[in-house]
Amino acid sequence: MPSFENITNAIHTWLTTHLSAGWAFFIELVLVGVAAIALFAALGLVLVLMERRVAAWMQIRLGPNRVGPKGMLQSLADTIKLIMKEGLTPEGADKFLFNVAPYVVMIAAMLLLAPIGFARNLQIWDLNIGVLYISAISSISVIGILMAGWASNNKYSLMGAMRSGAQIVSYELSAGLSVLAIVVLTGSLRISDIVQSQETGWWIFKGHLPAIIAFVIFIIAVTAETNRAPFDLAEAESELTAGFHTEYSGMKFALFFLAEYINIFIVCAIGATLFFGGWMPFHIGHWDGFNHVMDYIPSSVWFFGKTFGLIFLIMWFRWTFPRLRVDQLLNLEWKYLLPISMVNLVLVTLVAIKQWHF
């Protein structure tokens, strides 16, 4: 079967035979960086278009359908427009922080692409603490949001940033605890190990009820962490006009926008990896014939299929639910989700120790 390993290995051998080891390593780093940026941009464009089409479909509209075939180039046209727009910096703003904030948010999103396994043998960095790395890096974006809100010198931005800070810090706890459930079952923090452990079935099926509870909490928590409706209090356009990015325009606004969509992709990819086996095809125990047929579908199709399925779910939330109020949001986390996920973690540990899972 064609594997991405063949391609990467071929490039690696070609580079090492023609160049010194140092240069080959440097060029490989550049290639990986370029690939990551290309993926970043492509995902941004695809997800923005997808959001608009999903929204249109739910709202009995057509959505973008003029630029390019079936409106596919609409987000490209929008990007060009945003690049050419003037990036205003409001008077009285802290210019340094104001200009740095979008990049902090974007770089945090970009770094998160590293440990995700996109397909069999296609992973930028398979570090042994992958899950911990993701939890750690995903907390950085809140600093960017706080910077943006504070530096804008705008009351709406400040309030949006404060809400966002409270929200992301709280929901990180539940998200972390529900991720831990799978770590307990797998016994490893390495993403490739977690995917490999699902060779006989995905954790959502193998892990009984605790895995399902963990998944539901995970989806709620990451929706809140990415500031998406019904938890979009940080931007809450009917209350705070646009929240923390009220004062941003042009490309700096686009970076926030892009980072939001990349964050959605990443959290859904993590959800797909932990609960739905990542690139692992749909396998049932030791039904070798069935599993073999499933293996014929390329692993990248499995990965992106699952991820986009979850992305669709999160978009569905956005276009259906009203927004929570800020105190209700924190109540939900501290009074319901956190206790439930703690009890759930104990349950998962019991399941893991007693080997009750399949």
Place this chain on the structure above:
Amino acid sequence: MVEEIGTNEEGELVINMGPQHPATHGVLHLVVTLQGETIKKIEPHLGYIHRSIEKMCESLTYRQFSYVTSRMDYLSSHINNHACAMCVEKGLQVEVPPRAQVIRVMVDELTRIASHELWWGAMAMDLGAFTPFFHAFRERENINDIMEETCGARLTMNYIVPGGVMADIHPNFQKRVKSFIELFRSKIDEYDELVTGNIIFQNRMKGVGWISAEDVVSYGCTGPVARASGVHSDIRKLFPYEIYEKLQFNEILETGGDSFARYMVRMRELRESVHILEQLVDNIPEGEFQAKTKAVLKLPKGEFYQRVETARGELGVYIVSEGATTPYRIKFRSPGFANLSALDHIAAGGKLGDLVASMGTLDLVIPDIDR
């Protein structure tokens, strides 16, 4: 360094919501004093869309002035015209033909449905749910089509004139209203499924923006806002006009007094209006659609007052006549103005998100407040 963010002497944050703000649905300017997220005080500032309609009316004849009133509460333009026409008829002592009366009530109720639908969509959007807005507009479009055929306009209609209605109904009118009733009955259930039963929505609305029956009376709130606190205020029942006496319909009363009660009053009113339309659609009497009136109307010397129930509450038209072709003085008692005055009382003490919910359920139309 960032300069000191604007606070007042007590260290409270003062923000200007509006005149351009997504939640005020128009050019309303609220100066909101906040302590963190909690609202201390709300001060509405008016005047951004003042067109001196009352003064304009004084220089227009009795046939002309009602056209301006369509631009007041543009969501119930028929009902505004209706109030003006009835006030003039009171002065002229004209008997309106039965056919015209039925048509008037029917277009009034259609307007009420259209207005409530727009409110429903806009309020859901204030709470962060976008999709209901489009669903509401899909059905509202049907009403606009009916209006376009019969009245020739989709928003500012000017169909009801002193003496009756301007023109007879379009031959398709009854058929279209019937199919609309059938469609709308199923759609209201859909609205309930989408929004009313949603747990997030109920948590946002219940117990938020509470106002007691006494305060409703002292602030002069009318319409659904008053009825949600259990105050009888339906002009169609209290001071029946046209054929409302003969119709079977209920005055919708809720006792909650909070945003959810106001929401439920309007949702139930939608069903009630459909019920009224059902009674009338097959019973439009034959005959004249307009009474014979003189070309130039002159009201006798005196004062005339007429009130009607618009989608937002009680609209009063007060005409002082000196016997000339134009009124000496006109005063409108608009429902939105009185309802807005209670906003500080309703929303102070709540969170900023509650202000949006309360404002949504007051159903403010800014040109109606600021004539």
